[in-house]
Amino acid sequence: MTNERDRLDLLFLTGIEGMTQKKIVEALEVTEASPSELLGQIEKFKARLLDIFGEPLYHLTASLNNGEYKNGLLSALKNEGANFVTFLDDGYPENLREIPDFPIILYYKGDAGLLNGRLFSIVGTRNPSAYGRRVTKEFAEELACAGFVIVSGLARGVDSIAHRAALDNNMPTVAVCATGIDAVYPAENRGLAAEIIESGGLIITEYKPKTPPMSYHFPHRNRIISALSRSVLVTEAGENSGSLITVNYAVDQGKNVYIVPGGIYAAESKGANKFLKKFQGALVTEVNDILEDNNLCGRKRVNNGIELDLIENLIVTELEKGEKHFDELLSLTGLEIGKLNAILMSLTMIGQIEETGNNYYYIAK
Amino acid sequence: MLSKITGFGLDGLIGYEATLETDINAGLPGMDIVGLVGQSVKESKERVKSAIKNSGFDFPIKKITVNIAPADIKKDSPHFDLPIAVGILAASGQVASGYADFIMLGELSLDGTVRRINGVMPMLISALQSGFKRFIIPHENMNEAAFIEGLEIYAVKNLTDVCGFLNGDIELKPIEFCSYHSALAKSSYNSDFSDVKGQLKAKRAIEIAVSGGHNILMIGPPGAGKTMLAKCIPGIMPSMTFDEAIEVTKIHSVAGILSLDDGIVTVRPFRSPHHTATTVALIGGGARSKPGEISLSHNGVLFLDEMPEYSRYTLETLRQPLEDKTVTVSRAMRTVEYPADITLVASMNPCPCGNFGSKTQRCSCSPFAIHKYLNKLSGPLLDRIDLHVEVDGVAFEEMYDGKKAEASSIIKNRVEETREIQRKRFENETVYTNSSMGNSQLSKYCRLDASSEKLLETAFKKLNFTARAVTRILKVARTVADMEKSADIKSDHIAEAIQYRSLDRKYRLV
Secondary structure, eight states: OOOHHHHHHHHHHHHSTTOOHHHHHHHHTTTTSOHHHHTTOHHHHHHHHHHHHSTHHHHHHHHHHOHHHHHHHHHHHHHHTOEEEETTSTTSOHHHHTSTTOOSEEEEEEOGGGGGSOEEEEEOOSSOOHHHHHHHHHHHHHHHHTTOEEEEOOOTTHHHHHHHHHHHTTOOEEEEOSSOTTOOSSGGGHHHHHHHHHTTOEEEESSOTTOOOOTTHHHHHHHHHHHHSSEEEESOOOTTOTHHHHHHHHHHTTOEEEEOOOOTTOGGGHHHHHHHHHOGGGBOSSHHHHHHHTTOOOOOOOOTTOOOOHHHHHHHHHHHTSOEEHHHHHHHHOOOHHHHHHHHHHHHHTTSEEEEETTEEEEOO | OEEEEEEEEEETTEEEEEEEEEEEESSSSEEEEESSBOHHHHTHHHHHHHHHHHTTOOOOOSEEEEEEEOTTSOBOOGGGHHHHHHHHHHHTTSSOGGGGGOEEOOEEOTTSBEEOOSOHHHHHHHHHHTTOOEEEEEGGGHHHHTTOTTOEEEEESBHHHHHHHHHTSSOOOOOOOOOHHHHHHHOOOSOOGGGOOSOHHHHHHHHHHHHHTOOEEEEOOTTSSHHHHHHHHHHHSOOOOHHHHHHHHHHHHHHTOOOTTTOSOOSOOEEOOOTTOOHHHHHEETTTTEEOHHHHTTTSEEEETTGGGSOHHHHHTTHHHHHHSEEEEEOSSOEEEEEOOOEEEEEEOSSSSSOTTOSSSOOOOOHHHHHHHHHTSOHHHHTTOOEEEEOOOOOHHHHTSOOOOOOHHHHHHHHHHHHHHHHHHTTTSSOOSGGGOOHHHHHHHOOBOHHHHHHHHHHHHHTTOOHHHHHHHHHHHHHHHHHTTOSSBOHHHHHHHHHTBHHHHTTOOO
């Protein structure tokens, strides 16, 4: 068990300029000794730091004793309503301890208890096609409703859609950021981040407060996304998508990897398809593939006890065969435009069907 | 000698009486025009001099002073040429005294021809209200003047005719009155909905918009037919009443865009300014406080194609006129009010490249770019647009199936019926259409039954609507109910109205 002083020392160490995660991890020799063995050896850890850093340790200890610096860091966390957990603490997620370059400290905001739940990571391109958006939404919704806590990176595109899908179904979600806990990148996701917290979700990061988003943070952050959960799903990934880095981490960490295939000509799917060739077992084409793998059964189509009338049934049956344009439905049903509009809207509202934009409708899963 | 002639000036759409005094005295030969005159009136002396000489009269080689009263209003229009010329001729005894009975308007050419002028209609109407009856106007402006009853108007071609007429040497016949209905019967629109294939959903939305006086936004990829649909809209609006036509004609006359052949505007205007339009071009203003596009499309359609491409500032200036249905243009010298009761029809792509959501084309826009694009339309502006509708490309079979779509005239009949319902409903109110209902009218005329209330509540929660969006939905639902001649708003009407809030639902950033 750790005492408060050790915890704070770690906090400030990671907060010191030039004291990278990697150096501390090296200091701990985690490649040789598991973190659990290091528990209770905090004095030895400090001695090792002295060996490794020699001269800088003077500044280091000076910083440690610098009240202004300490208070600044602590008050930044307090202002944000954030907290932190070190690898020495009980609350530190066990999954993370198992990876070689685990973060020394996790700053978090929200319900940290989620980290011990059943987590499921969804990643993908920042610029998804209509197909990718639909896949992500459908898979994220189903998985969230099946009881998984969706983990993603709060980035644009697939990440945001996955978080949003969980929120829309009133399920908590975990965002792993590549910035300080008090910053949100991209800025347009500020609202989303706030909603994640409000709805009982969690935002975590290994970076100290006020850390700006640096390009090298993102790939590094991905190891946490994959490490937190047992499975990683890629819904759509282009040739150079960062989500493929997550897949590589997941493979190294021995996680389940699921990849949704895309069209062979679609630039947005090049990366995912390429990886599918390598990991053929990762191929999934429906949510049930994942659920069966995890011994779960899918969510029953919610009907809310609403009885569909004849014409509504006709529309649902037609849409089950595939996407249909508004005009096609019009000639199929022979309804007036206004009436069809109204029926399609009410079917959308009870969650039976959805609209793609461009006046196409499809059945909601 | 001194002569006095009554002329007319124009301040915005309101005419004012202007007295032209001409004094010819001994002194150094020359001519001065005073009375806060602008450049075009100052230059008038050169035109008048040549016109008088070239018409065979003598230009007095004396000191000529012309004063145009009242001297506190800036006069900057060449239509004072004719009264100035006649004033000089009268002061030098070349024209008999008959001139005092007439109000003269006209610009002179160097050879003495009387040229067309702008703003004849508003000036004649103001003059009529001030009790003037007899006018001399340019021949080219004849058609425009023919629609005003109770005036004795003579159309002249040149200065010689004017003097001959005033001297009693030539007989002129006053212009014959022309009834508005005969002109209206001859009018027709270029674009007809029967030529627009498919697009059933968009057409329905447009019909709702026109029926209830709502503004509408069409969202769709390039080439989907948004512009074509928009051009058809004036054709299904109710025919303009005489008063409406006069209002439009006045504005067009002042702006100088009135067709010389028609004389009166019988078709509802359709204005489509390019997106580089400046704020002044759109709202009105400039040194002469000219009407802007929003006033030129008064009683008609202002079509803003590619709306997010307009400058944000320019778009924001539309907010007040859209609410007040009039625009006040204030400049240092004058404040002018122009009517601006328009149906705003806007179009936009779903994203900068236009392919967002497309099944066949790849959208190359980042979510941030889309966000930025959509954000160019501010919330308050979008709040003034009740319907959003998606327009998508027409399938090949539809284009060549040879079937004619419903004609504009049939739709127009339905629209007029729906407008009639609203006219009766708002008989004792200050509003005319469902779109302009205020809060008190909303609670009075948009009561919902339990099932509609529940639907709206679900939508509010599920689709994250704002309170403002709900108001829009209620208004549109009222119109849909009116179209079906239903006294109550039913849940179907609400459901359809929700369908037209796509910007609130689909394009919400995740």
